[in-house]
Amino acid sequence: xxxxxxxxxxxxxxxxxxxxxFAPSPTGYLHVGGxxxxxxxxxxxxxxxxxxxxxxxxxxxxxxxxxxxxxxxSGLRWLGLDWDEGPxxxxxxxxxxxxxxxxxxxxxxxxxxxxAEELKASGxxxxxxxALFFRMTREPVTIPDLVVGDVVRxxxxxEALDPDWVLVRSDGVPVxxxxxxxxxLEMGITHVIRGEDHLSNTAKHVAxxxxxxxxxxxxxxxxxxxxxxxxxxxxRDQGASVQSYVDEGYxxxxxxxxxxxxxxxxxxxxxxxxxxxxxxxxxLADINRANARFDLKKxxxxxxxxxxRLAPDRFVQAGVEALLKAGIDTSAFPTGYVSSALLTAQxxxxxxxxxxxxxxxxxxxxxxxxxxxxxxxxxxxxxAMPVLQKLGERxxxxxxxxxxxxxxxxxxxxxxxxxxxxxxxxxxxxxxTGRLVGPSLxxxxxxxxxxxxxxxxxxxxxxx
RNA sequence: GACCCUAUCGUCCAGCGGUUAGGACACCGCCCUUUCACGGCAGUAACCGGGGUUCGAAUCCCCGUAGGGUCGCCA
Numbered sequence: 001x002x003x004x005x006x007x008x009x010x011x012x013x014x015x016x017x018x019x020x021x022f023a024p025s026p027t028g029y030l031h032v033g034g035x036x037x038x039x040x041x042x043x044x045x046x047x048x049x050x051x052x053x054x055x056x057x058x059x060x061x062x063x064x065x066x067x068x069x070x071x072x073x074s075g076l077r078w079l080g081l082d083w084d085e086g087p088x089x090x091x092x093x094x095x096x097x098x099x100x101x102x103x104x105x106x107x108x109x110x111x112x113x114x115x116a117e118e119l120k121a122s123g124x125x126x127x128x129x130x131a132l133f134f135r136m137t138r139e140p141v142t143i144p145d146l147v148v149g150d151v152v153r154x155x156x157x158x159e160a161l162d163p164d165w166v167l168v169r170s171d172g173v174p175v176x177x178x179x180x181x182x183x184x185l186e187m188g189i190t191h192v193i194r195g196e197d198h199l200s201n202t203a204k205h206v207a208x209x210x211x212x213x214x215x216x217x218x219x220x221x222x223x224x225x226x227x228x229x230x231x232x233x234x235x236r237d238q239g240a241s242v243q244s245y246v247d248e249g250y251x252x253x254x255x256x257x258x259x260x261x262x263x264x265x266x267x268x269x270x271x272x273x274x275x276x277x278x279x280x281x282x283x284l285a286d287i288n289r290a291n292a293r294f295d296l297k298k299x300x301x302x303x304x305x306x307x308x309r310l311a312p313d314r315f316v317q318a319g320v321e322a323l324l325k326a327g328i329d330t331s332a333f334p335t336g337y338v339s340s341a342l343l344t345a346q347x348x349x350x351x352x353x354x355x356x357x358x359x360x361x362x363x364x365x366x367x368x369x370x371x372x373x374x375x376x377x378x379x380x381x382x383x384a385m386p387v388l389q390k391l392g393e394r395x396x397x398x399x400x401x402x403x404x405x406x407x408x409x410x411x412x413x414x415x416x417x418x419x420x421x422x423x424x425x426x427x428x429x430x431x432x433t434g435r436l437v438g439p440s441l442x443x444x445x446x447x448x449x450x451x452x453x454x455x456x457x458x459x460x461x462x463x464x
Numbered sequence: 465g466a467c468c469c470u471a472u473c474g475u476c477c478a479g480c481g482g483u484u485a486g487g488a489c490a491c492c493g494c495c496c497u498u499u500c501a502c503g504g505c506a507g508u509a510a511c512c513g514g515g516g517u518u519c520g521a522a523u524c525c526c527c528g529u530a531g532g533g534u535c536g537c538c539a
Contacts, residue, residue, distance in 0.1 A: 025539050061538055131537055148469065156535045157466040169537040176539045200468050200534035221469085223532090228475070230531060258476090261488090265477050271488055288470095288477080291532055295475045298489045308502090348501060358500095422498045429499065437500040 018050025019190045022076075022083070023180065025057045026068035029235060030075035030242040032294065033195055033225045036259045039275070040222060040287070041193045042081045043260070046279040053187060054086030056104045057180070060173050064106075066090060075242040079252050080275065085187075100187040105179050112174045115182045115212070116167060124211040130170035134178075134208065136163040141203035146191075146220040146284045153203040165204065177201065181208040189217050193284070196221040196291075220284045223263050223291045230293060239294050249322060249352030251310065254303035262292040272305050304349035316342050319355050326356035328363050337362075340447045344439035361433040362448065366455035375436040379426040385461045387417060388427045392457035401450045403442035410442075431460040 022038040024030070045052035054076070058064040069090040076083070085098025092104035102108055116132055119125035125132050140154035155163055167178040174182075184192060199221045209216035227233050233240045245255050256275050265288070266281045307315070319342035320330055330338045341362035342355070350358060361369055371380070394409050395401075410428070414421045429441050432453060438444060445453050 027539075057539070059539080063538080129537085133537095143468095145469095151468065153468060153534090155467080158535050159466085166537045171537075173537085175537070180539085195533095196469065197533055203468095223470080226532075232532080261476065263476090267478080271477090290470050292477095293475060295489070298476065301489055304502095350501095420498065425499070435499090439499090440501095441499070 016190055018045060018048040019053060019188050020045050020050060020193055021053035021055050021184070021187065021189050022081075023055040023057050023183070023194075024072050025061075025063075026065060026072055027061075027063040028065075028068050028071075029240075030072050031233070031235075032240055032242060032259070033233065035075065035079060035081075035242050035255075036225065036262060037193065037195055037222065038076060038081050039079070039256060039259055040220075040264070040282075042083075043275065043279050043282040044191065044193060044284060045084070046276075047282040050190075051084045051098075052082075053098065053100070053189070054083035054103065055183060055187070056087065056092070056106075057176070058092070058104055058106045059176065059179055060106065071243065078246055079242070079256060105183065108179070108183065111186060112168070112179055112182055116174070116178075119167070119211060122211065125167055131166050132168035133164045134167045134204075134211070136165055136204065137207050137210075138163055141206050143199070143202045143206055143219060144216075145199070145202075146218055147222060147287045148199075148289055151199065151202075153200060177204050177208065181205050181212075184217060185209065185212060185214065191218045191220060191284070193220045193222065196223050220287065222287055223289060225262060226291050226293050228293050228295060233294065239296055239299070247353070249354065250299065250303050251306045251318070251352070253306040253310075254299065257306065258299045258302045262294075263288045272302070272309075300351075303351060307349040308347055310346070312339070312343055312346070315346050318352055319345070319359070322352040322355045323359070323363070326360075328356055328360055330363055333363060337447070344443050344447055348439070357435075358438055361435070361438070362444075364434075366452050367459055369432070369434045369456060369459075371430065371434045372436065375430045375434065378436065379430040380460055384423070384427040387413075387419065387424060388431060388457060389461040390417070391424055391428060392454060392461060395445075395450070395457070396454055398450075401446060401453075403440075403446045406445050407442040427460075428457070432456045 020041040022034075022041050024034055024038075042052050044050070056069060056072070058069070069092075073087070073090050083097075085100060086096065086103045088095040088097060092102070092107055096103055116125065119134070120127075120132070124135050126135065127133070136155075136159075138155065138160075140152050143151040143153055145151055165177070166175055168174045183189075202219060202221070206216045225233060227237050235241065238244070242255075245252075253274060257271075257273060260273075260275065260278060261271065264282070264286055266278070266283070266286050269278060269281055310318070316339040320338065323330055333341075341359055345355060345358040348358060364370065391410065391413055394413055395406065398405055398409060410424050411421055414424050425441055426436070428445075429438065430436065432445065432448060448456075
């Protein structure tokens with residue numbers, strides 16, 4: 001402690017261990033911009049061997065809810081952004097990691113009261129109308145920012161009229177600017193990485209830190225994420241909520257990859273990566289200064305690439321869950337069959353939500369394959385029945401039921417009958433899957449197996 | 465009204481005084497494949513405008529314009 005009785009603030013030198021934080025308010029959902037802020041904090045912590053703190057800013061504003069807290073925690077976990085310090089559950093009084101708690105601001109009232117008294121005692125704050133006001137500096141404040149450089153923020157004309165601002169409301173609840181600074185101070189935060197929407201207000205924060213007798217942390221204000229048309233992203237906009245990615249069946253790896261490249265890039269780093277791979281390359285200086293626009297098409301591209309590269313066992317696991325969500329229970333089938341079946345669709349790189357459409361036929365009863373009307377009209381015309389029957393006979397006579405043999409057999413028959421390969425491929429596909437599109441025909445037949453294929457072929461060629 | 469940030473293909477990024485302004489997504493054509501895709505090859509497409517500085521500006525400065533943000537007893 002120093003002469004004034006304060007706990008000495010952590011010296012901010014280059015060698016000081018980095019401590020960053022993500023401090024969301026639980027007011028509804030996890031915004032994609034917030035997710036990226038969390039990601040950048042996570043990357044910086046990992047890159048520097050520092051500590052990533054999660055703090056819930058739930059000061060009473062009548063908008064907070066338990067559900068919103070849970071959404072934030074589950075969203076971060078889904079993205080794989082693990083925090084070193086913070087709550088372990090959504091319970092404000094529950095278990096935590098770290099020695100700087102509580103990590104819910106609603107449980108830190110005594111800290112704020114103590115700090116408010118400190119400011120009153122030092123003459124930086126005064127009471128008026130039942131509220132506590134901060135004696136704001138009238139001089140322009142220089143905000144040192146690692147992304148945009150030094151920003152000089154003078155008072156606006158409105159502020160010049162009445163520069164002081166409220167620290168603690170008349171109802172006793174401290175405001176954001178106050179608790180945010182106090183907590184960053186108490187928690188030893190060294191780098192504040194947050195959205196650019198906070199840049200202007202940082203003047204208040206810098207002044208507050210100084211009033212406490214310490215230098216502010218380093219700031220890095222990152223550009224915002226806007227809609228494709230440049231407008232602000234709000235809750236209803238497509239892609240605004242992290243939960244929507246879970247629902248739509250995106251892989252978290254894809255979302256992370258896409259978000260990493262929204263406002264950040266490094267030289268000689270391939271565009272496709274995992275957060276673990278680029279963490280060592282993450283520098284705040286490489287953060288872009290201009291706002292970015294959210295392009296779902298590009299996110300889809302990243303999903304496509306990551307889905308195809310996913311480890312087979314993980315792909316199967318994700319696929320089984322996606323099917324179950326769609327009402328298809330695969331548990332009655334042999335696990336080997338289930339994985340072989342799902343794996344025939346992996347190369348397609350489809351969203352998990354679309355997986356049932358590509359693989360449901362594997363799990364349908366042979367006499368209950370549902371035919372897409374258009375597919376049936378197009379490929380199962382009466383004229384196709386004789387060739388289909390012939391194909392069934394050839395398949396049945398096959399010694400081995402593998403993709404290579406199946407393909408050779410089908411093509412040989414086509415040549416023999418003097419028809420195009422498609423004249424056999426299409427009816428066969430529709431007879432076995434009900435659809436015109438799907439996994440590679442020969443591989444899908446191999447997985448279905450001799451018996452199922454025979455039954456399905458027989459079903460259409462006899463029923464017509 | 466004031467203040468702050470920003471400005472390269474439609475989108476995301478490269479470029480950091482001298483480049484035929486590069487890559488990715490999207491789009492288009494061809495090849496491959498007689499499922500949809502993948503893949504291969506090629507292509508369309510950008511330095512917001514105006515002044516400076518300089519032998520030389522996408523790169524530096526100024527003005528304008530545009531977009532975004534902030535100015536609460538919201539966070």
